[in-house]
Amino acid sequence: MAHKDQYKPFTVPPTSPNETYVTISALEGGMLTLPESLFVADADPKRKSTVPSLSFLIQHPSTNGGSSTKLVFDLGLKRDLTKYPPAQQAHISQRQPIETRPDVADSLRSGGIDPAHDVDYVILSHVHWDHVGTPSDFPNSKFIVGSGTIDLLKHGASPYYPAETFDPVMLPHLRTLELPPTGETLPGAPSPSPKKTTHTWAAFPHNASLFPRTIDFFSDSSLYIIDAPGHLYGHINLLARIAPGKWVYLGGDCCHDIRILRGEKDIAMYDDGCGGLRSVHVDVGLARDTINRVGRLLDAAERIEVVVAHDKTWSESNRGRFLPGTL
Template sequence: MSSDSESVVLPAPSPDQIYVTISALEAGHLTLPEKLFITEADPEKRATVPSLSFLIQHPSPPKSTNLVFDLGLKRDFSGYRDAQQHHITQRQPTIVSPDVAESLRKGGLSPEEIDTIILSHVHWDHVGTPLDFTQAEFVVGSGTIHLLAHGGGYLYPANIFNPDELPKDRTKELPPVRASDLQKAFENQTQHKWKPLAAFPAVVDFFGDGSVYVVDAPGHLFGHINLLARTGPKKWVYLGGDCCHDPRILKGEKGIAMYDDGRGRLRSVHVDTDEAAATIKRIAKLLKAGKVKEEGGGEVEVEVVVAHDKEWREANQGRFWPGKLS
């Protein structure tokens, strides 16, 4: 891993390098109180922010592969458990239309044409309505299936998740990053293998051609993952999910807020604040002008987008499907 003073070096393209196209998708909005997310916040300020989703199109012959990263909010909250409903009442107002399915249709693509859905994590504002996607394979980070069924400790009890959220016969979980020897033996037999890349200790080359990398991004929730994708020569996009909830944290202008956990201890919105801070630090290196290089020489441009960036959404309306980031 690079130190703070070193450049991040991304892999050079192959002679026949594949590039993907990325389009933002409207996927609903929720309202966040600043004091729970950033340091030095106005205690009364609440902001209604997007939960962004993205369509990634990979030119796989004989047709493109359509991949969606995150599904935003459900259009119908009625199926949520009481504990989930209580949490959602604290995030009002919410906007659930258009959701991902509607956004895709508006751009001329049906939910049935989506081949793969990768979820950054399974919080309620990212899982959307999986039933809309009848043909898609779902891909989640390690530990996610156990989390949905059993929860993850007193801050993340089982009753804030739905065990049947994802289609069991079409959901694949990535292998553990920190694996025992037995797990490593299993991992070596799977398509997806974790390897270091640039500032990141563990990524998966998802298509096997250097076009899209799944990045292990620990800290926010068990199984939290991000995507790093090539969109053209010298151009990359990093989709950060909930690595942080305000881009000012990535820029170093704000820190992660800490607050009482109800048991006299401090917590943040992350399951592991130290790991989340380390993940943010790695991603922040991609923002430093002149510090992101490509193997063989030259600088590359990396655009970083996090799920709840209101200003990015407002400034990039032309890049929503059928528009493109690249």
């Protein structure tokens, strides 16, 4: 198992003239209730917490004076739970109480953004039910997902992700592209789609060992897609530059409790029903490695802020940074 100390702390790239910065606003994406014992080792088996499924609006400035490019990262929960496949609804029934409004579309509209016309891209960190929201709210957006995601939606992945828990037509076929394969294949991983973006993976400048696989999405160092394997096939994070020397890392489900990221707690392991142990991550070794890498960002907290998708404390402490506010 990799250890946090094997990685060097995050080095903030030096500032330079004419840098491009994005703005980030948190979005409401619904609430769900999680039993702590499924996520945190040695937790009280009776303890539950109702947590957010955070989403984010990222706006990239135009280079020619036009409107900004708008990107939404994750879509939270569907506002209509009956739209999930029946097999998934059985799982959802164990996550009550659940709040589905406001959802991401509501949040955008309340901030003056029309999801049907104003959002250029939707990037999903992964396709677990509490992150996929209602894609039909974005009829003109391009969808971008991690490698293997399209095959996962169609065929599932044994033994923990049967096909019947996914909706194979959830994403718009003609407007959905996968990121290229990373070159690191998990056992049993779904097959990459031939419908790939034109991006290529490369190491993050000044931090090649910490983040060896990143994509400079706008080709101006303002927004990076980060390969963050372990939680689910195709799981990705975002790293955004928001001001000179200031960055935000959106960690999706790299972990479900910030104490794990700080090294205070470990990932919970539980009975897999087949005589072994499993966790909420498809590959716990890779998940720990991703957590250790992201954990090094905490050493530069004055320069980089880390936000994971289900951080209730962050959500409650940062209400002014939800749209129309910014991070």
